[in-house]
Amino acid sequence: MKRHAIFILICFLISPIFSPAFAQAPAAATPKKECTPVPPPEDPKKSPSLQRNYQRRYEETAAFDKNCDGILQPDELKESTAAKFKAADLNKDGILQPGESQAMVDNFKKSGATEYGNLTDIKAQRLETRLKKIDANNDGTISAEEYDAYYYERYNKLDKDKDGSLNIKEYETDVESHKHRNKPNH
Numbered sequence: 001m002k003r004h005a006i007f008i009l010i011c012f013l014i015s016p017i018f019s020p021a022f023a024q025a026p027a028a029a030t031p032k033k034e035c036t037p038v039p040p041p042e043d044p045k046k047s048p049s050l051q052r053n054y055q056r057r058y059e060e061t062a063a064f065d066k067n068c069d070g071i072l073q074p075d076e077l078k079e080s081t082a083a084k085f086k087a088a089d090l091n092k093d094g095i096l097q098p099g100e101s102q103a104m105v106d107n108f109k110k111s112g113a114t115e116y117g118n119l120t121d122i123k124a125q126r127l128e129t130r131l132k133k134i135d136a137n138n139d140g141t142i143s144a145e146e147y148d149a150y151y152y153e154r155y156n157k158l159d160k161d162k163d164g165s166l167n168i169k170e171y172e173t174d175v176e177s178h179k180h181r182n183k184p185n186h
Contacts, residue, residue, distance in 0.1 A: 072166045081151045096142035
């Protein structure tokens with residue numbers, strides 16, 4: 001009786017292997033799921049500017065969150081960094097030349113004017129300062145390695161629970177830690 005029950009169980013488990021559906025060609029790879037950014041909860045205690053920063057973080061998370069879990073895993077963080085570097089590397093030589101870095105700042109000023117208003121120049125100066133920090137060897141150019149190292153360090157600092165990934169709360173905390181710098185006289 002035991003053998004008969006085991007035989008039936010094995011047949012049940014392997015029957016899908018021999019079914020006609022299994023013999024069909026494997027399905028094509030599924031495209032990346034499009035994650036819809038969930039708007040951050042409204043908080044009347046937080047300024048409209050901070051709410052917009054939260055929204056940008058949610059959108060950025062959704063853009064690189066392959067599994068739509070609301071958490072940027074290490075591979076997703078690397079992809080995010082690589083995509084940003086690739087977009088900035090206009091001549092595709094793997095190095096951000098001074099002109100390409102300046103183009104980043106100029107593009108930020110143009111696109112940021114609507115969103116940041118009178119804070120656009122302050123934020124553009126911060127971007128210039130960040131680009132100088134990224135150029136670790138001070139040669140006036142930024143290699144992909146320098147760019148990756150800078151953002152790896154930045155993401156590592158944001159990763160408060162040290163699990164190697166960034167959840168939206170950790171990302172929001174970064175926004176909040178810089179809110180004092182969004183005032184024109186600071």
